[in-house]
Amino acid sequence: MVADVERQQFIDYIRNRGMRVTPERLALLEEIYRQHGHIDAEQLLDGVREAGHGVSRATVYRTLELLVDCGLVQRQRLGRERWLYEHVHAGQRHDHLSCRSCRRVVEFVSPAIQAMLNEICRAHGFSREERQLQILGLCEACADRAQRERSEHTPRALEAAAG
Ligand SMILES: [Zn+2]
Numbered sequence: 598m599v600a601d602v603e604r605q606q607f608i609d610y611i612r613n614r615g616m617r618v619t620p621e622r623l624a625l626l627e628e629i630y631r632q633h634g635h636i637d638a639e640q641l642l643d644g645v646r647e648a649g650h651g652v653s654r655a656t657v658y659r660t661l662e663l664l665v666d667c668g669l670v671q672r673q674r675l676g677r678e679r680w681l682y683e684h685v686h687a688g689q690r691h692d693h694l695s696c697r698s699c700r701r702v703v704e705f706v707s708p709a710i711q712a713m714l715n716e717i718c719r720a721h722g723f724s725r726e727e728r729q730l731q732i733l734g735l736c737e738a739c740a741d742r743a744q745r746e747r748s749e750h751t752p753r754a755l756e757a758a759a760g
């Protein structure tokens with residue numbers, strides 16, 4: 598469920614841009630807050646259509662742009678081809694560790710990173726609109742497996758020689 602304060606933030610944002618607050622846009626807001634985790638635009642479109650709204654694909658993409666722009670939604674590629682979207686929990690920004698092998702995504706919140714980014718933007722007089730911070734690599738399980746596979750494929754004699 599989207600909280601009243603978040604719905605109002607979106608409505609104010611749309612009105613300030615001289616745009617219309619349409620039932621479709623509000624339905625998309627509801628839907629992205631109903632779904633949890635990282636979803637792509639197609640999943641959002643399916644969800645909102647299942648809820649009985651006639652929404653075009655173009656409206657989904659345009660509304661997602663607005664939601665990202667007003668800070669209610671984050672988007673990341675998370676090791677995929679397509680953008681993935683998720684609502685922001687109570688205004689709290691988080692970042693991602695993304696395993697390129699099993700595609701597990703770990704979220705973390707770091708006030709230290711937040712403070713550092715604020716400082717960097719300030720130092721450069723940069724007005725930030727969107728933040729995308731993602732670490733790509735291997736999770737612990739996949740790194741262990743890769744390590745085991747490497748050692749299985751290394752002949753014992755070579756291993757011994759390498760010490
Ligand atoms: Zn993994």
Ligand SMILES: [Zn+2]
Nearest residue numbers: 683691693704
């Ligand atoms: Zn996330």
